[in-house]
Amino acid sequence: xTLLNLTRAAAPARLEARFLILSGLVVLLLLLPVLQVLSDxxxxxxxxxxxxxxxxxxxxxxxxxxGYAGYTSLGHPVFFALGAYFSGVLLVYKGxxxxxxxxxxxxxxxxxxxxxxxxxxxxxGPAFVISTIALLLLARLVLDNWEWVGGSNGLSLPMIGWxxxxxxxxxxxxxxxxxxxxxxxxxxxxxxxxxxxxxxxxMDEIKAEVAGIDTRMCKVIAFAISAFFAGVCGALWGYxxxxxxxxxxxxxxxxxxLVLINLVGGRGTVAGPVLGAALRVGLDELVVNQxxxxxxxxxxxxxxxxxxxxxxxxxxxxxxxxxxxxxxxLDWD
Amino acid sequence: xxxGLQTLILGLALGGVYALMAIGLSxxxxxxxxxxxxxxxxxxxxxxLAYWALQIFHIDPLLSVLIxxxxxxxxxxxxYRLLFVPLAGRPRYTExxxxxxxxxxxxxxxxxxxxWTGIYRAANPVYATRSISFGPFYIPEGQLYxxxxxxxxxxxxxxxxxxxxxxxxxxxxxxxxTAAQIVGVNVxxxxxxxxxxxxxxxxxxxxxxxxxxxFFPGKHWQWISSLLSLxxxxxxxxxxxxxxxxxxxxVASVWVSSILGPTWSPVTFYAALFMVxxxxxxxxxxxxxx
Numbered sequence: 001x002t003l004l005n006l007t008r009a010a011a012p013a014r015l016e017a018r019f020l021i022l023s024g025l026v027v028l029l030l031l032l033p034v035l036q037v038l039s040d041x042x043x044x045x046x047x048x049x050x051x052x053x054x055x056x057x058x059x060x061x062x063x064x065x066x067g068y069a070g071y072t073s074l075g076h077p078v079f080f081a082l083g084a085y086f087s088g089v090l091l092v093y094k095g096x097x098x099x100x101x102x103x104x105x106x107x108x109x110x111x112x113x114x115x116x117x118x119x120x121x122x123x124x125g126p127a128f129v130i131s132t133i134a135l136l137l138l139a140r141l142v143l144d145n146w147e148w149v150g151g152s153n154g155l156s157l158p159m160i161g162w163x164x165x166x167x168x169x170x171x172x173x174x175x176x177x178x179x180x181x182x183x184x185x186x187x188x189x190x191x192x193x194x195x196x197x198x199x200x201x202x203m204d205e206i207k208a209e210v211a212g213i214d215t216r217m218c219k220v221i222a223f224a225i226s227a228f229f230a231g232v233c234g235a236l237w238g239y240x241x242x243x244x245x246x247x248x249x250x251x252x253x254x255x256x257x258l259v260l261i262n263l264v265g266g267r268g269t270v271a272g273p274v275l276g277a278a279l280r281v282g283l284d285e286l287v288v289n290q291x292x293x294x295x296x297x298x299x300x301x302x303x304x305x306x307x308x309x310x311x312x313x314x315x316x317x318x319x320x321x322x323x324x325x326x327x328x329x330l331d332w333d
Numbered sequence: 334x335x336x337g338l339q340t341l342i343l344g345l346a347l348g349g350v351y352a353l354m355a356i357g358l359s360x361x362x363x364x365x366x367x368x369x370x371x372x373x374x375x376x377x378x379x380x381x382l383a384y385w386a387l388q389i390f391h392i393d394p395l396l397s398v399l400i401x402x403x404x405x406x407x408x409x410x411x412x413y414r415l416l417f418v419p420l421a422g423r424p425r426y427t428e429x430x431x432x433x434x435x436x437x438x439x440x441x442x443x444x445x446x447x448x449w450t451g452i453y454r455a456a457n458p459v460y461a462t463r464s465i466s467f468g469p470f471y472i473p474e475g476q477l478y479x480x481x482x483x484x485x486x487x488x489x490x491x492x493x494x495x496x497x498x499x500x501x502x503x504x505x506x507x508x509x510x511t512a513a514q515i516v517g518v519n520v521x522x523x524x525x526x527x528x529x530x531x532x533x534x535x536x537x538x539x540x541x542x543x544x545x546x547x548f549f550p551g552k553h554w555q556w557i558s559s560l561l562s563l564x565x566x567x568x569x570x571x572x573x574x575x576x577x578x579x580x581x582x583x584v585a586s587v588w589v590s591s592i593l594g595p596t597w598s599p600v601t602f603y604a605a606l607f608m609v610x611x612x613x614x615x616x617x618x619x620x621x622x623x
Contacts, residue, residue, distance in 0.1 A: 070425060070428055072428065072431060072432065072435075074435075119607060119610055119611050120607070120610050122610065122611075122614050123610065123614040123615075125427065126368040126427055126428075126431055126569075127565055127569065127610065127614070129368070129370075129431060130368075130558065130561040130562065130565060130606065131606060131607065131610060133554065133557065133558045133561070134558045134561075134562060134602070134603040134606050134607070135603075137554065137555055137558050137599065137603065138600065138603045141596070141597070141599065141600065145596065202425065203424070203425075252439075252551075252554050253439075256435070256439055259432065259435065263432070295443050295444075295446030295447045295451070295550075296443055296447055297443065298439050298440075298442055298443030298446065299439070299440050299442075299443030299444055299447070300443070301436075301439050301443075302435075302436040302437065302438065302439030302440030302441070302442070302443060303436065303440050304436070305432060305433075305435060305436030305439065306416065306433055306436040306437060306440065309420070309429055309432050309433045309436065310416065310419055310420070310433070313423070313429065
């Protein structure tokens with residue numbers, strides 16, 4: 001009895017410590033733009049963090065279908081582009097700010113993802129990934145030839161009307177909120193019945209089906225939710241870039257990024273995509289921008305992917321957990 | 334009527350090549366449940382080698398088939414032993430191999446881009462621009478040769494699968510891997526062989542690709558999605574289905590291309606893919622999943 005009371009008392013306290021550290025970090029990130037207000041010269045920091053937030057949101061979203069359910073999607077750039085073009089067109093033709101239309105862009109991506117999932121997630125197994133590659137190439141073909149949204153030349157968007165010193169700040173907050181929402185949703189799904197069903201599907205779909213799980217609906221819902229964050233990020237990123245071009249969004253390389261981030265961090269874990277995104281952007285800033293981007297980038301991405309699949313299939317989180325070295329701070333599952 | 338027949342001729346002439354391109358994908362999926370996303374990347378690599386052979390050594394692409402075939406066979410067996418064998422017995426094997434082959438495709442694409450840069454290339458042997466006409470119809474000479482070689486290769490493969498012991502072992506493994514193992518088939522050896530054969534088909538069709546279509550390193554994504562679409566249409570793991578799917582879609586894509594222009598001909602493949610997934614997810618010749 002005393003033992004039980006002791007564990008009861010101890011568990012929340014340890015949880016508290018982790019909770020305090022993480023919320024402290026979030027508060028810190030929320031306050032960071034104050035630096036830029038006080039004195040100029042922190043735009044670079046804000047920019048790098050903003051890109052990290054974007055990848056956190058994208059990769060956490062991808063993880064819901066690609067990690068929890070184990071269905072690799074190479075079609076997420078399509079939802080990103082959908083969001084970017086939706087909000088971009090509304091900005092150009094109606095003058096509506098993407099900060100207001102971004103949630104709508106996410107919703108549109110969700111609806112589109114739901115419809116697409118209904119068609120392509122009927123079957124088990126690898127036919128799905130084929131359909132996502134086809135979707136990506138089809139979207140590219142359509143956007144390249146659709147003159148109303150600029151065709152292959154793309155669409156220029158008006159700049160946000162903020163002074164240069166402050167113009168990163170709204171994007172910073174937009175991406176930060178999206179990333180927090182994505183991680184929160186990912187966490188909630190991981191600890192819900194849906195999350196359990198999805199993991200059952202990833203382990204053995206036939207058994208999951210036999211156990212009475214509506215596997216098709218679970219997969220479709222997971223895919224639709226994961227599309228939401230890609231749509232929102234697309235809307236914000238397009239506005240930040242001030243031009244939309246099919247070649248930026250709709251490449252297999254962009255899809256490969258999301259796969260690699262999840263593989264590095266740990267697919268199917270809540271913290272994996274966050275860790276992976278931070279590493280991806282950090283390394284990009286440190287290494288790639290020094291050497292310059294070349295075709296070799298693609299090769300390195302490919303080789304990394306092969307090595308991780310062969311030697312660290314669980315990514316960083318999985319490898320640490322296997323050895324019992326995963327700090328509680330990062331154990332969000 | 335004449336234009337319809339002409340479309341049919343051009344479509345069938347490409348269909349044989351598509352079938353050869355896709356048969357390797359179908360074979361590796363059928364035998365090992367490996368969906369090789371790098372298949373088309375190796376095809377484009379084969380095209381670059383054939384292009385090189387023509388430019389530097391003046392070896393005709395039709396002859397470089399004889400080089401690419403064995404070369405890619407050896408490459409395939411080695412890659413299988415090096416990369417895919419360690420994954421055997423893993424839970425979620427198909428998924429792991431899918432990611433592995435995705436990485437492989439990116440790796441090959443990047444290397445090709447580094448070596449040959451991203452510009453469009455095409456081998457141009459003398460017959461690439463000529464065409465043969467008979468009555469009101471014509472057929473490009475290059476397509477004719479490519480089709481003859483493709484059909485020849487497919488017949489050899491078919492005879493091999495039907496009439497030899499190893500061929501029977503391959504078909505048995507495709508039908509039921511465990512049962513084949515129980516009756517004494519060396520499943521690991523068969524798998525390596527099948528992967529090698531699949532890669533050889535990629536190399537050979539790469540030689541043909543080099544003078545039929547312009548290519549650049551990133552082009553293989555379009556190829557892989559077209560080829561996988563026709564494999565899904567035929568039914569994944571069915572070799573007959575793959576050939577029928579190839580013929581159907583090549584005729585359809587030539588027809589679409591004659592109406593909407595060549596830009597939109599890949600759409601035929603994607604549209605067919607989505608339609609099959611809606612109406613008959615197991616494909617034309619596929620067995621319904623258990």
